Amino acid sequence: MTTDQIPSLAPDEFAPETLYLNTASMGLLPGRTRTALSADLAAWSAGRCDPRxxxxxxxxxxxxxxxxxxxxxxxxxxxxxxxxLVALVAAALPAGADVLLAEGDFTSLTQPFHGRGDLAVRTVPLERLAESVRPSTALVAVSVVQSADGRVTDLPALRAATAVHGARLLADATQSAGWLPLRADDADFLVCAAYKWLLCPRGAAFLAVAPEAAATLRPITPGWYAGEDPWANCYDSVELALSARRFDVAPAWSAFVGAAASLSLIEELTPERIGAHNLALAERFREGLAELGHTPVPGRSAIVSVPGLGPAAARLARADVVTSDRAGNLRVSFHLHNSSADVDRALDVLASAAVGASAGPAGSER
Known part of the structure; x- marks a missing residue:
């Protein structure tokens, strides 16, 4: 395993009380975001907030x-x-439309299609997604990075396949935006819940829509905030915005106070720099896992998943190392606040647990 030291990218922004390796579940709040939220709550409590x-x-x-x-x-x-936001896309499909999904994808993406009950939904292994697009396929929906095991979708190949057959592509960037450089043009619809790698409070999400794809959608939950001028006409009929704002859900205000602060940090550091940092830590962890005799899911991803090792998440938690157990896998995720010292500490805990287990009943955990 490499001994090069990899420091945190933003040590002044984070002060976790645990060794936090679980951004794939929930991102840490940067210091600037906590400050912004505290100021907002203080103004709100004092009666000094203006909704506008x-x-x-x-x-x-x-x-x-x-x-x-x-x-x-x-x-x-x-x-x-x-x-x-995915439901907005699902609602626009005609009954019987052929929708292609990846097996094991996260239900926030897949359930809006299954839940309709009148779509022809197919699921195939992620690696076969591009080859499974047919002339009859209306839409392919896939996470850019898989939640359960960190596998990264080959978006260029999938985009090419959908273009050949005239299908639309919906990409979920919830597990990728913030560390994996993305382009809105990679898909017709790019959706993202921002409370993971973008480090925002829960309650902020985004949908980037290609202009020609936007014409296929209809607002299904339009309210006052979807109006062209929300504050000018809050009553009776509202003229919907000409831009993608016509698909807006009225914002959870405090969540977006925090989102603006958190996204400023991601922009300053850039997904390219964050991604290089995260991948270097993940590779160091993969090398250490191999030395311990574990085989993680292959690939280059900020998420490292070890099949069958899910129960180790509880052992790590007792050592104040926060990871997660997903689909029986130990899932460890590295982000900008982490350092090589975090990787080494996690590996040390896993190694100690393995030694204890090999010692027999006297050393076994209960």
């Missing part, structure tokens, strides 16, 4: 996400979670 004033952080967060994916703010709709 929240348009500033909402607009800043929308624009920041657009820049991160190489798009424009006019193409980005906001929501509270990924599933409701």
């Amino acid at each position: 004033g929240y348009d500033v952080p909402v607009g800043a967060a929308r624009a920041a996400f657009a820049r991160l994916v190489g798009g424009t703010a006019e193409r980005v709709a906001i929501g509270a979670q990924a599933s409701s």
Whole structure:
């Protein structure tokens, strides 16, 4: 295993009380985000909040996400979670439409299609997704990075396959935006819940829509915030926005106060730099796992998953190392706040647990 030291990218922004290797479940709040939220709560408690004033952080967060994916703010709709934005796409499909999904993908992406009950939904292994697109396929929906094991989708190959057959592509960037460089043009619809790798409070989500794909959608939950000028007409009929804002769900204000702050950090550091850092830590962990006799799921990803080792998450937790057990896998995720010392500590705990287990009943954990 390499001995080169890899420092945290933002040591002044984070002060976790645990060794936190679980961004794939929930990102840590940066210090600047905590400060922004505290100021917002103080103003709210003091009766000094102006609802119109929240348009500033909402607009800043929308624009920041657009820049991160190489798009424009006019193409980005906001929501509270990924599933409701995916449902917007699912609702636009005609009955009987052929929808192609990857086996084992996260249900926030897949359930809106299964839940309709009148779509022809097919699931195939992730590696066979591109070859399974047919002339009759209306939509392919897939996570850019798989939640359960960190596998990365070959988006260029999938984009090429959908283009050949005239199918739309919906890509879920919840487990990738923030560390994997993405482009809005990689898909017709790019959805992201921002509370993981983008380090935002839960309640902020985004949908980037290609202009020609936007014409296929219809607002299914339009409210006052979807209006062209939300504050000018809050009553009776509202003229919907001409941009992707017509698909907006009224924002959870405090969530977007935090989102604007968190996204500013991601922009400053850039997904390219964050990704290189995360992948270096993940590779160091993979090398250490191999030395311990474990075989993680292959690939280059900020998420490292070890089949069958899920129960080790509980042992790590007792040592204050926070990971997760997903589908029986030990899932460890590295982000900008982590360092090589974190990797080495996690490996030490796993090695100690293995020694204890090999000692027989006297050394076994209960």
